[in-house]
Amino acid sequence: MSIIESNDLHLYYGKHEALKGITMDFNEGGITALIGPSGCGKSTYLRTLNRMNDLIPSVTITGKVTYKEQDIYSPRTDIVTLRKQIGMVFQQPNPFPFSVYDNVVYGLRLEGKHSKSELDQIVEESLTAAAVWDDVKDKLHKSALSLSGGQQQRVCIARVLAVKPEVILLDEPTSALDPVSSGKIENMLLELKDEYTMIMVTHNMQQASRISDKTAFFLNGDLIEYNDTKKMFLNPGEQETEDYISGKFG
Numbered sequence: 677m678s679i680i681e682s683n684d685l686h687l688y689y690g691k692h693e694a695l696k697g698i699t700m701d702f703n704e705g706g707i708t709a710l711i712g713p714s715g716c717g718k719s720t721y722l723r724t725l726n727r728m729n730d731l732i733p734s735v736t737i738t739g740k741v742t743y744k745e746q747d748i749y750s751p752r753t754d755i756v757t758l759r760k761q762i763g764m765v766f767q768q769p770n771p772f773p774f775s776v777y778d779n780v781v782y783g784l785r786l787e788g789k790h791s792k793s794e795l796d797q798i799v800e801e802s803l804t805a806a807a808v809w810d811d812v813k814d815k816l817h818k819s820a821l822s823l824s825g826g827q828q829q830r831v832c833i834a835r836v837l838a839v840k841p842e843v844i845l846l847d848e849p850t851s852a853l854d855p856v857s858s859g860k861i862e863n864m865l866l867e868l869k870d871e872y873t874m875i876m877v878t879h880n881m882q883q884a885s886r887i888s889d890k891t892a893f894f895l896n897g898d899l900i901e902y903n904d905t906k907k908m909f910l911n912p913g914e915q916e917t918e919d920y921i922s923g924k925f926g
């Protein structure tokens with residue numbers, strides 16, 4: 677069953693058409709990689725799925741995005757709730773300048789959850805699921821900014837997991853990290869993929885082929901091909917996909 681669908685989605689920055697009618701759907705669970713050369717619209721598309729582009733004044737959107745069959749651009753949509761259901765992880769780790777613990781419980785406190793035992797339990801669960809509990813269990817009350825970049829990114833993922841989203845959008849989550857930290861995050865995403873629907877922009881073709889179930893190839897604001905990752909890398913259906921993944925342009 678699909679959990680998110682976009683239908684003939686166009687997005688303009690002023691007069692520039694960055695997305696030219698994207699129709700695609702995402703099944704529940706698993707990892708979908710969005711790939712394509714710089715400027716093709718991958719991040720823009722990712723951000724349309726939880727209305728992050730609303731923050732940019734010049735943006736106009738036509739077409740439809742549904743989450744569980746509800747139009748997310750409807751005036752009835754509550755954006756705070758939507759962004760809890762569809763969480764986001766950014767390229768640069770962006771912990772808040774407070775303790776690891778306070779980072780993880782941030783969204784829960786906004787929801788009015790204050791019971792210490794409940795918060796303690798969610799902190800441990802979320803940091804464990806984000807594969808960073810062992811690194812930080814003795815530093816929960818130290819500033820998150822004192823951690824390494826890779827640890828910070830995993831704490832940011834724990835912060836998203838703590839509010840129990842169904843979908844996680846990841847915008848190049850490992851591109852600012854060293855290979856060891858990237859590998860830890862890839863393994864963690866593989867552990868989480870039965871429980872969450874994950875959609876990830878990546879520049880790294882090996883990463884897409886290692887961890888994603890499906891891959892979507894974007895070019896100049898168009899969706900060129902969307903297929904099972906194995907098929908896409910072994911036997912692409914479009915010449916442009918083949919040229920891109922074989923490194924002829926990019």
Ligand SMILES: Nc1ncnc2c1ncn2[C@@H]1O[C@H](COP(=O)(O)OP(=O)(O)OP(=O)(O)O)[C@@H](O)[C@H]1O
Pocket residue numbers: 689692694712713714715716717718719720721732879
């Ligand atoms: N805030 C913005 N204002 C105006 N134009 C923008 C804005 N953000 C992106 N664009 C333009 O929209 C197009 C798509 O950009 P987008 O960042 O979505 O591409 P991308 O495929 O994610 O690229 P990259 O891999 O380099 O991040 C580009 O032409 C870009 O210059």
